[in-house]
Amino acid sequence: MDERYNRIVRNEEFNRLxxxxxxxxxxxxxCRHGLEHLLDVARISYIQVLEDGLDYDKNILYAAALLHDIGRAAEYRDAGSHDEAGAVIAxxxxxxxxYAxxxxxxxxxAIRGHGEERGSGLAALLHRSDKASRMCFRCKAADTCKWKVKNEGIEK
Structure with a gap:
């Protein structure tokens, strides 16, 4: 089995960022955007694919999830949106x-569009998984958070 997405986790640039x-x-x-979050999004995305019978290759799905927030450092340095920066870095x-x-x-x-509420395809799947990965119902900072999602539980 070709698990190229595992190469991403070992990639020097990915780890530096x-x-x-x-x-x-x-x-x-x-909420933070470390490896735990990225893997949560990947796993939730994969569960959604299996449950909904969607046709996404696991290598594509995991790669998109692992890299969807990789542009955060650029955004924190005021270098534009993390979506666009992440797509370039990816x-x-x-x-x-x-990857071909x-x-x-x-x-x-998918990375460029994952922040959009009304995206489609893989971007929409990433968006839903990103939201579902957040446990707002357990967060001590939820009252001041700008996120509109305040998950009631752990279901999607």
Whole structure:
């Protein structure tokens, strides 16, 4: 079984950026965007694919989920939205990890669109999974959070 998405987790640039994001969010009282979150989004996305009978390759799905917030450090440095920055950054990481050009483009589109409430396809799946990964009902900062989602429980 070809599990290219595992290459992403070992990729030097991915880990450098993840370390930078974690350092920038060290004092953050709201949800963070570390590896735990990225894997939560990947796993929730995969569960949704299985439950709904959707046709997404696991390598594409996990790659998109692992990279969907990789542009956060750029956003924190006021270099634009994390969606666009992440899509640009993802290209090099995906190439290094053996993804084909068509796969890279699909993943970049999903990263660019994952923040949109009314996206479609893989971007919409990432958006739903990103929201479902947050346990607002257990968060001490929920009252001041800008997120509109205040999950009542753990169901999607």
């Amino acid at each position: 993840l370390d930078e994001i974690e350092a920038l969010e060290a004092d953050r009282i709201y 290209e090099g990481i995906l190439r290094d990890c053996g 050009e068509s796969e890279i483009q699909m993943i970049q589109e």
